[in-house]
Amino acid sequence: MRQVKIGLVGCGTVGGGFLDILHKHHDDFMQHAGVDLVLHKATTRTLSKLEKCGVPKECIVESYHEIIDDPNIDMVVELVGGTGVATDVILDALNAGKHVVTANKAIMATRGQELFHAADEHGVEIAFEASVGGGIPIIQPLKHALISNEISAVLGIVNGTTNYMLTEMEKGLDYEDVLKKAQELGYAEADPTADVEGYDAAAKIAILASIAFNSRVLQSDVYTEGITSIKPDDFAHAAEMGYTIKLLAIAHKVDGQIDVRVHPTMIPAQHQLANVNGVYNAIYVVGDAVGDCMFFGEGAGAGAAASAVMGDVIEVARHITSNSGITVGCTCTDNLEIREIGKLETKFYLRIVADDKPGVLASVSKVFAAYGVSIRSMIQPSVADGETAELIFVTHTAKDSDFETALAEIEKLDCVQEIGTMIRVEEE
Amino acid sequence: MRQVKIGLVGCGTVGGGFLDILHKHHDDFMQHAGVDLVLHKATTRTLSKLEKCGVPKECIVESYHEIIDDPNIDMVVELVGGTGVATDVILDALNAGKHVVTANKAIMATRGQELFHAADEHGVEIAFEASVGGGIPIIQPLKHALISNEISAVLGIVNGTTNYMLTEMEKGLDYEDVLKKAQELGYAEADPTADVEGYDAAAKIAILASIAFNSRVLQSDVYTEGITSIKPDDFAHAAEMGYTIKLLAIAHKVDGQIDVRVHPTMIPAQHQLANVNGVYNAIYVVGDAVGDCMFFGEGAGAGAAASAVMGDVIEVARHITSNSGITVGCTCTDNLEIREIGKLETKFYLRIVADDKPGVLASVSKVFAAYGVSIRSMIQPSVADGETAELIFVTHTAKDSDFETALAEIEKLDCVQEIGTMIRVEEE
Incomplete structure (x- = not known):
């Protein structure tokens, strides 16, 4: 031999x-x-x-x-x-x-x-x-076993550090405490930027999207948000509405364009990805023939x-x-456009801190309505101090740019003290 | 071209x-x-x-x-x-x-x-x-992406019909009702034998074990039990102890031998396989380098x-x-022995229907002790009629043949009316 x-x-x-x-x-x-x-x-x-x-x-x-x-x-x-x-x-x-x-x-x-x-x-x-x-086989399956599919979506938990942190935050711990614990355990680096700001996940989804959609996607094409603004309370609110929060790396093919992004995402608690906890990774793939499938395993180590x-x-x-030559080289044969984040149509979770007085909901709702953002549900958990109120919204599907514009106006309302967390919702 | x-x-x-x-x-x-x-x-x-x-x-x-x-x-x-x-x-x-x-x-x-x-x-x-x-990629990953691993275990939910049925039974429905529903939905055939008796799963684990362990495993080598004896109550008892019940196809490499079997299996509720419901399939693989990984998707259709x-x-x-010739042919290069089921060491769940009078537990425990089967936990749910009692045991690890011999003696006890369900427990 x-x-x-x-x-x-x-x-x-x-x-x-x-x-x-x-x-x-x-x-x-x-x-x-x-x-x-x-x-x-x-x-x-x-x-x-x-x-x-x-x-x-x-x-x-x-x-x-x-x-x-x-x-x-x-x-x-x-x-x-x-x-x-x-x-x-x-x-x-x-x-x-x-x-x-x-x-x-x-x-x-x-x-x-x-x-x-x-x-x-x-x-x-x-x-x-x-x-x-x-160690999870995902690039080979996309290039070989799943090659007969037109892939419409790839959704991944591809950063073990942040998944560990979010899993711990779901138990009620604060971001800073969890980061410290992750650093002590060697899961997070001294400078955790690449993980917590989503850059590591962005590189990975660029690679996966390039293969899944046969079209080159660069890390710089990926709209990227990290997990630093998530609060333990957001998990409680999410759970109340039947969701959990994961840092997802998401790529969709939409009307011949590629929508690719990394951000904290609310997903239904019964979704397979919702059960991927700790430092584990998983990549969820949707193809026109295979339907939904998922690849799970240790993402680091x-x-x-x-x-x-x-x-x-x-x-x-x-x-x-075997002197067989190369059967699969570069698979980026197409040249699809990247869809800008503003064109994304999705649902949103939003937590607002406002004055605890009548009329707040009316004011906020008015702004949303003006930009065509329709509210699906609202909860107002009781806050102890009697001066501030927390309002939690989940919207119906809206255009990302419309939502962002509405948000900027809501922030200017006198009755609004602070925009808390905004999390996109993925139901698929 | x-x-x-x-x-x-x-x-x-x-x-x-x-x-x-x-x-x-x-x-x-x-x-x-x-x-x-x-x-x-x-x-x-x-x-x-x-x-x-x-x-x-x-x-x-x-x-x-x-x-x-x-x-x-x-x-x-x-x-x-x-x-x-x-x-x-x-x-x-x-x-x-x-x-x-x-x-x-x-x-x-x-x-x-x-x-x-x-x-x-x-x-x-x-x-x-x-x-x-x-459609789940599993044979290619075992032959390619995971080839660097010595695989120690393959655990699969590889029959969608029975997984659908068990998922429904977990909601409290009887076997017969669920089978009828599965037949109406086209998930089960008019003659459901191959699915419910585990033969379909046995063929599949024979194939997976052959590849994973580089040694030919035939369907006839697979110890096979179906799901026909499972009762909705077993799910309730399992849940109480933190488990669920799945028809698992299991293959382990143990001391150079292959342990391969299909039977209803209690697995911890937080195990990735426990969240695989309905007609979905999943294959869980343990390798010496990759650790644990899982492949999930639609098993039929x-x-x-x-x-x-x-x-x-x-x-x-x-x-x-590309005129490249063949790089991977038959991978069964080794010739490992099949380990008989009697040599299996595992934990057991057992439901016994007995007379509702003092001394039953003592009698049953005595038999178990005689065969070296140690009891980890016992629960005795209240039964309405006052004449029969149900005893639910979970044992510590015991030899399968010892457990079976003990079971045969327990069945002969005067106080025991019926051996209910016996389910092997997989903790890994």
């Missing part, structure tokens, strides 16, 4: 997990998948990490260029992360005619087209299952991500070993 | 769905997947069905032999079902050097080895994603199954079009 020689760049937690699997299962992969994987060279910023992971000294090199320049290496596994040197590693590898496996969502969501162009030009593959949803990376490595190695 | 010519045998609901997709999306498949699929010939028992599905008259043939004998046909799609003529269709097609796509669980679960042998000998593929879980069939057709067509 022909050996498939791997060059590894990057040895953080996922790289460590990858080396663990290779060490443990090399012989199984020979027997079960018919591939003989060999780590030929490896490098990372701190070379001692590679030794600690059991990489023989003779395989450790100081620069990734030694990997790119080695004609014996078939495949480069890029696990550096970020958009700095990782970009050079991937592009140099592809341009040197080496297959690439990466977990890098940031690059795939911003420079996918360029990478696929380079891969195509040099007749090699680029695989990135681990870039979304950790060394083992889960390494499972996906190694799955890609074995897949590419099978193609190399 | 080279045309890929398809011969279709069988045109029931799935065949109709398949033709719908082909008609609707032929051009999309050219653009998005790079394959030009053409229905070249088709046959089925009642030929008028094909015309009704829009198949041109010149494509309709009277016998499947005309498809096998046509050297232009690349691929045979077998949607006859059952183990009669379908077996000949598949074997003849493979032996004629044609690729085969099938939804036939019964054949795959009984004669898989023979089929793979024929496919291998003639250098063709056999694909069967639709044989398990309708023309569209869902046809989605999987067409997914396979496109996959095979991509290989034909």
Whole structure:
């Protein structure tokens, strides 16, 4: 059996997990998948990490260029992360005619087209299952088992950190306390911006939407809101109305355009995604033939991500070993427009803090009516102090831009002290 | 682009769905997947069905032999079902050097080895994603994205009929009423045996276990119990203890042996599988790297199954079009023993109907103790008549054979009127 020689760049937690699997299962992969994987060279910023992971000294090199320049290496596994040197590693590898496996969502969501162009030009593959949803198979299913479907929607809980935080907030804890707990547990980073502001999820839904709709979606195309304005009370109000709140990454195909966004979302409590709690991830896909389906699993962690990376490595190695060539390259064959958020038609949850006196509801309702926003339900929980009132609205379907304009006017009303939380509602 | 010519045998609901997709999306498949699929010939028992599905008259043939004998046909799609003529269709097609796509669980679960042998000998593929879980991608993920994992467990709700029935029974309805309702809705057949006795699920878990553990498992290897003895009260008792009841198809790798079975199973109410209701299916997979993951979707219906069939057709067509050869054939490289049910170690739920007098619990406990079965909890709901008592036990982990022997002795006790329901408990 022909050996498939791997060059590894990057040895953080996922790289460590990858080396663990290779060490443990090399012989199984020979027997079960018919591939003989060999780590030929490896490098990372701190070379001692590679030794600690059991990489023989003779395989450790100081620069990734030694990997790119080695004609014996078939495949480069890029696990550096970020958009700095990782970009050079991937592009140099592809341009040197080496297959690439990466977990890098940031690059795939911003420079996918360029990478696929380079891969195509040099007749090699680029695989990135681990870039979304950790170990959950989702990119392969979209490109293969579900390929017969016209996909109309992809809805995902794709950020474990914020899902853990929202799950804890649902129990009544405050955002700040939950963030601290998440940081202590290692679920959130010291600077949690990328997670809590939704940027991480935005990169992932850009990747999924590109594949699902056969049209390039960039991270910058994704309308993005984070979870920082959600209050524990919002969960209580949501529960009262039969909903829960998740940070959803959402992509729809609507009238030939792509509606793609990340924001806190109210979903019915009985929706499959409502039961995805803690650091787990899930991606819900709607296709014209398959109907609704969902892929659930661990969205983070060394083992889960390494499972996906190694799955890609074995897949590419099978193609190399059987000399089969590439059957699926870039799938972005179409060029659909991105639909701006203002055109979105959806329902809204809104919490307003106002003076506790008659006429508030009338004033607010009047503004809504003027912009064609119809109210489906309103609750007014009792507030202890007797001076402020909380009004919770859920609207019927309205245009996002109309709702936002109405909201700006409501904020100016004398009787309104504060606009609390606004959460879009997804019923599908 | 080279045309890929398809011969279709069988045109029931799935065949109709398949033709719908082909008609609707032929051009999309050219653009998005790079394959030009053409229905070249088709046959089925009642030929008028094909015309009704829009198949041109010149494509309709009277016998499947005309498809096998046509050297232009690349691929045979077998949607006859059952183990009669379908077996000949598949074997003849493979032996004629044609690729085969099938939804036939019964054949795959009984004669898989023979089929793979024929496919291998003639250098063709056999694909069967639709044989398990309708449209849910599960066979491809096990063979590809999850291939880096040593799978330790596969737990599935793989029969929509019984899952619908159990979901309704949980609301308090009797088995007979629910079965009637399921038949009226078209979810259950006039003869519901294959579903309610667990045979359908047994075929499916045989297929999944074969792939997950790289070792051939036959339907006859699967210990199988159906749902006919479950009572609505069992759901109430289960709920009281924090569980629900599902017909699970279960496969574990234990000490190098395969434990594979289908039976009603108590699972914790917060388990992901506990939220899979109605006719939906889900398959839960545990791997050493990926951890826990789950695949959820519509397990039946023309569209869902046809989605999987067409997914396979496109996959095979991509290989034909790119002339890439076959990278994954039979994955049953190992030869693991099947573990007999008696060796199973699990917890048990047991409902006993006994005389309402002192000493019953003592008598029953004594028998359990004699066989090393330790009781974790017991509840005794009040029964109106004053003459009979119901005792509900949940045991600690015990050996299945010991439990069964104890049960046989308990049944002989004078104070015991009837052994009610016995349900194995799965906590994982």
